[in-house]
Amino acid sequence: MTSDRNPISVTRLLPWLVLMAMLVLTWGLWDHERQVSRKELHAQFEFALRDTVSRIEQGDSAYEQMLRGLQALFATTDLTSRDAVRAYVETLQIDANFSGIQAFGVIQWVPMARKPAHLAAMRHLGLPAYALLPPGEREQYAPVIQSVPDLGSRRQALGQDAWADPVRRQAMEKARDSGLPAISEKLGAPPGPGRDTAPGFVMYLPVYARGAALESIDQRRANLLGWVYSSFGMNDFMASLYGKPAPGISLSLFDGVSPSEASLLFQAGTPAWDGAASRGSALSAREYIVLSGHTWTLCLSTEDSFEARFGRKNDRVIAVIGVCLSLSMALLVWYMIAGRAHALRLADAMTEQLRHLAQHDTLTGLPNRALFSDRVRQKLADANRRGGHVAMVFIDLDRFKQVNDGHGHAVGDLLLQEVAKRISESVRASDTVGRIGGDEFVALMGDLPDADSALRIAEKIRLAFAQPFRINDLEFSASCSMGIAVYPGDGSDEATLTKSADQAMYRAKEAGRNCMKQAAVP
């Protein structure tokens, strides 16, 4: 039973299996595409990050180099050579390419003991109003002694003591001790009207006494003459960088490693440092850039337009097409299976019909000779195996030809059908009645306890003919002659039984019809 059911349930499940398999495949493709897409987006973002870092570093490097030029000038001339500095800066032809620079300047290192000499020297240079700012006595001074060109708002006034400003001082100390460029922390925009109100920073390079040994920190401190510096406005610095900012990316730049409003140096696009977490799909990254020994934190995050520009939308297409295809495929399989089942049912019915036609008499619906023979063999085999008797009764209608001749074949056929019915009703349900010729019937009875049982059933058949037959409002009296042969006494197989029954039937005819004869009784 199980083996019969399995194919059916598998067949029923097949559309679902196909649907599931297709959906799993779709999911696999969708997932793969999403990952590829995510990787590509990440790669684009990573590239934008690398590019931005590189642009800032290159910008810094270019400005550093310009300042080194000014530092180099003092290898050949004195710190107070104002004309030389002015000529150098003019020769640089600082155009829009370097608009980040607001001013170049020179700072002199003045220990307290040298303060009067310094003031005198500056006044001697033609600056009668020169004074150290803010006023007051301090151990050391680092006043601006020259600033060119006179452009930016971050320009420090002559005499302004940069050493007094802790932010500037820290960078100046770093430059002095290392001999390398140093960038200050963020400087706020100074009050008052100015070209650039954005924050800025200052880059310092130390100037040492010519030819002095500078191996150790102590040597460098002892031989310090001053600094050269360039001051920058952050907006101009960023605008002057080479290359193009990546589209769809917001950028925030902070002083130090802790992003906050206070340390914000530059902002392009929507704030990228605190809002990034709330925008779920956005990519964001932080990079800590070290410029001239100072750290800036770069925060980048993608805006929607970045994803729109670089993101591949194939995953959605794959999902929609995949689901549609999955459903169509499952439906197609369902149709095919349903169609096949219908065809199979039709074929089964037709086969059954054909088998019935092949095994039955078309007029009476009784088993024909072929089927009857089959049943005989079965009954004989049973009897052979289990014991018991099998009877074969030949039944021939008496004078049937007269009915055919007198009333036509149609009436004859109806009579035959009625006869078949009465014979069938006379025998037991387990017995078989067949039609083997025009007016010849045969009954097969198995499981008989003795030969006499067959006689009793045969007698019932004969009596069934006692009532007249009513066909098309006509009454017909009919009788039959029967020959009975019983296994195993009258024959051991179909052929001998048939022959015995046939002979007995002829003897019944010869005995005047409407009677039955047993094969065993001569």
Next chain:
Amino acid sequence: MSKRCLTTLLIVLASLATLNATGPDRSHSYTLALHDHGLLYSAATNAGIDKDVADELIRRSGCKVTVSLMARARIWQLIESGSLDFSLSGITDAERDKFAAFAWYFSDKFYLLVRKDAAIRNQADFEKNGRLQLGVIRSFRYSESANRLADRLQEANRLSQAGGLEPLYQLLVQNQIQGMIIEPFDYPALQEKQIRDISTIVELPDPPVPHGLIMSKKALPAPEQEKWRSLIQDMRKDGTMLHIFEKYFKPELAASLVNF
């Protein structure tokens, strides 16, 4: 007597000539870049292992070498292009092998420096905890498992990249990152105590990695590279290298770094 003197003089002259022939080409000047990195070189003090090695190398070669300070990423880029001849304390990988030659002079292991309060006992602990951020220096390559860790954390957006060690230490102190990959010479010259107080060391399961003089293959022909390599070898053989390392480490650690 005078004949013997003449012979001696000739022999001395000949050996001097040979010596000169085995040294690097002095006909042009070279460029060497340092990077600001813990005890290797500190711009703030203008001192460090790399600086000492560079000074000694320049002295022995007798060549004119311009020394400058650059970001490590820039150094590799210039070594590859051939614009820069040398740098120091470099490690190699398949990619770098294509454009750089090396003369090894010390070997050490990489470690994971983690915050004590992050409760990390091994590399896997760090990787498992999704809230922990690792700090690395951009373009740096480490030992095998450290590289793998960094690559995987980058995929998971858990990597903070910096242009140098200094910001990484600041981030570690501020608990913005909880770990970084370091070598014994990576402790900052200035805030060493503060860092040691808040952090602990986790071993990485990799063998020591050799570090050496980086030579640009584009800038230096193979025979020249060999000459510089033999200068480094001489410094190792005569104890100069050990002496340099002993300035910065305890004698046992210095010996373990240099003798590999």
